[in-house]
Amino acid sequence: MGTEKNKRVGSSAELAVAAKLTSLGYNVSIPFGDTPYDVIAEKDGRLIRIQVKTATLSRHGSYRCSLTHGSQHKVRYNDKACDAVILFAPYSEDYTDIPHDGFYVIPVDALMNRKAYHAILFPSGRGKGNRRVCIWEEFRDGWENL
Helix, strand or coil, X not given: CCHHHHHHHHHHHHHHHXXXXXXXXXXXXXXXXXXXXXXXXXXXXXXXXXXXXECEECCCCCEEEECEECCCCCEECCCCCCCEEEEEECHHHHCCCCCCCEXXXXXXXXXXXXXXXXXXXXXXXXXXXXXXXXXXHHHECCHHHC
């Protein structure tokens, strides 16, 4: 994927997350400049720094999403960078029978305890073989994790 397309896809995911947060009663800010997070959500006086990661559809029908940042040295997210990572899977764009996108809301400390550098996501029941439910499903629509 080209750099310009990557930026458009990333911006679209950030806006989708911001819209969802707004619908849930959060005030949302988008920071300017180079920050380790994409969105700031505020509710009841509490600020939450959120990194948004966009999952892309693979030829196998699953979505792949990086859990790291940095171009040369891949670095996992930690609590100095952000408070939560939201993985966004645009299911409604790729599946005509799924009207809702996937939002996987993961507190950063839950990521720090995993060794994975990538997440493989898929809609419930769409997995291959004996894995019918995504291992990240516990975080899907987990807005209470914020």
